Amino acid sequence: MRLRAITGFFFIIVMIGSNLLGPYVFSIFFLALSLLCLFEFYKLVRESGIKASRETGIINGGLLFLFFAANCYFPAWPFIFCLPVTFSAVFIQELYKKTQAPFSNIAFTFLGILFAVMPFMFFHAMAFIKGSESFNFHVPLAFLIMLWSNDTGAYLVGSKLGKTKLFERHSPKKTYEGLIGGIIISAVAALILSHFYVEYTWKQWVTMAILISCFGTMGDLVESMFKRSINVKDSGGILPGHGGLLDRFDGLLMAAPIVYAYLYFISN
Structure with a gap:
């Protein structure tokens, strides 16, 4: 428990720092983080016997992230025509491998990019x-705070009051009571944030909190389903007491795209 608390403390400091140190640090940090998660994904599927193209997948994942990140700084759309060339390497590489299920390898190579890179x-x-x-x-900082608030609320309420299982087949400890507790705590955090971050109204912040709680929980369940399908408990051991990076960022899997879509439509 002590090791878990120490790891969690430094993890939060690093995550907050990555947001506060400016756009370039922010972009580089989350590029590196997404590629580490992708590496972890490929390591897991390889242990289960699926020979995904790890190096080619990581290169393509990095290029895809860089293209969209660069477009946040300057018009980078012409470079999108390079991506079909690099992505085709996944298929071409499989031609030279002697494997029984080449399209399973191709599918998991692209699934890794979808699973680990696109949410970031x-x-x-x-x-x-x-x-x-x-x-x-x-x-992004408010997103993390609301996500952490949801996780904390779900754990505290679920461990004390949880009785009705949410998806016992994939995650035996998750309950509807915990889900509701996470939503409430996350919404409270959103209300507090709305007093400091005035870009959006309190209603919009609370809506984001609800989306983060619901889809963050779904992302957690999807990651649990993935781990159970390949018979592993933790995605890795890079964070002592917390497991792997995929375990820590499973809430981003579905919540980040959904919240971005919501923000995009209300901002335009």
């Missing part, structure tokens, strides 16, 4: 939701 692309884009060259750390 949407999270990164939240900082530039008002347009290119308009970096604002308020939204």
Whole structure:
């Protein structure tokens, strides 16, 4: 428990710092973080016997993130025509491998990019939701605070009052009571944030909190389903007492794209 608390403390400091140190640090940090998560994903599927193209997948994941991140600083759309060339390498590479299920390898290579990189692309884009060259750390930092508040509320309420299982087949400890507790605590955090971050109204912040709680929980369940499908408990051991990076960022899996879409439509 002590090791878990120490790891959690430094993890929060690093995450907050990545938001506060300016746009370039923010972009580089989340590029690196997304690629570490992708590496972790490929390591897991390889242990289960699926030979995903790890190096090619990481290169393509990095290029995809860089393309969308660069577009937040300057018009980078012409470079999109490079992506079909690099993505085709996943298929071509499989021609030279002697495997029984080449398309399973191809599918999991692309699934890794979808699973581990794209959520961070949407999270990164939240900082530039008002347009290119308009970096604002308020939204991504608030997202993290509301996500952490949801996790804390769900754990506290679920451990004390939880009785009705949410998805016992995928996550035996999650309950409807915990889900409701997470939503309430996250909404309270949103109300507090609305007094400091005035870009959006309190109703819009609370809406974001509800979306984060609901879809963050779904992302957690999807990641649990993935781990159970390959018979592993933790996605890795990079964070002592907390498991792997995918375990810590499973809430981003579905919540970040949904919240970005919400912000995009209310901002335009």
